[in-house]
Amino acid sequence: MSALLRGAAVLFASVWLCAGAVQAQEVRFAPEADYGPFIFQQDDGQIAGLSLDFLQEISRHAGLTLNILPAKPLAEILADVAQGQVDVVSSLRPTTERAKYLGFTKPYVQIPAVVVDRSDSAQRLSLAALSGAKVAVGKGYAVEAFVRQSYPQINWQAVPSDGVALQQLLAGEVDAAVADIASVSFIVKQEALEGLQLGAAVGFDYPLSMAYRKDDEALGQALEAGLAAIEQPQRLEIINRWMPSDALARQEHPGLTPQTVGLFGLLLAAFLAAWALWRRQRRLPTA
Structure with a gap:
């Protein structure tokens, strides 16, 4: 500035x-x-x-x-x-x-929302592959309205929080969950969850x-x-x-598969690069 x-x-x-x-x-x-x-x-x-x-x-x-x-x-x-x-x-x-x-x-800050699935699932790691499935999403979260409108063929389950969504996923009460990638990483670490993997971004970012x-x-x-x-x-x-940016790599946490570590790092790096570009553009004089 x-x-x-x-x-x-x-x-x-x-x-x-x-x-x-x-x-x-x-x-x-x-x-x-x-x-x-x-x-x-x-x-x-x-x-x-x-x-x-x-x-x-x-x-x-x-x-x-x-x-x-x-x-x-x-x-x-x-x-x-x-x-x-x-x-x-x-x-x-x-x-x-x-x-x-x-x-x-x-x-x-700006963070993407992603699909979360169990690591023993049949690799249904995108919303397009979850037609008819039960998928948890935070009640009242901004992403809820987006996914309901974009994927009406999914049986959406509104839950109080991302933590509840992941617990229900592990318990087999839902087939997948949608949450922002930073929250997933945080909850996995805090609650020592195992058996989860990250899927594709859902096309919705959280500019908080x-x-x-x-x-x-x-x-x-x-x-x-x-x-x-x-x-x-x-x-x-x-x-x-x-x-x-290297938190998951340092932790070598069993709750997320190695592929998710790379995905998280790439997404976070992309965010930081975009943020820096936005800041630089703000410094440029306008015509």
Whole structure:
């Protein structure tokens, strides 16, 4: 980011705070209970994740104070937002339905959704090969509407979280699952799951943004300014903290087949390259 843009972002955040926007000085942040590595509740009850690290940096730059609410499933959080009980939600992909009551910052990370199957399956590793099968997908997740519309021939099973989807898959309650690749890697590691393999990307990426109550435009501007003030090296540091490109290779974890290690690395490398290109393009002068 150029020094001029960075200075403007910091100046906006300072002016916004000094203007006495009381409603936004302390914001109610609703975290998901089980969406690691982005946002999740640890065994000790504390909230952690890549998205929280980003939100804390955004808040520091924008002068916001976070009031972290009890963790809940996403569907319940969205209902609370619609009722005016929540100010900020992290790790969300903009959708037409959500845009009715939420505003969104620019994305801070982008991750593809993939098919997950048991490693002893008949290699049905794409949605096109799963006609009539039971496939789990997160209830209320942005990918749910996409796969239901794109693959109506599949018997979609809405579940509370990606973790539940993988557990049902291993238990034989569903034939496959759809989840973002970072969450799958995180859950496999955290829960020591075995017997899973990654399949094809489903054609849907998660460009995750911070979301805020649509009726609070000042809060949205402060979040955007705070995000813009985070330098590229710090962005990559946060991403690598939670999604290191060589994590699966180092772990040599039995829960994912060797082929999935390469797929994860390629997808993450592609994301980082795309992110760097986007950042470089933003520096180019416009005509």
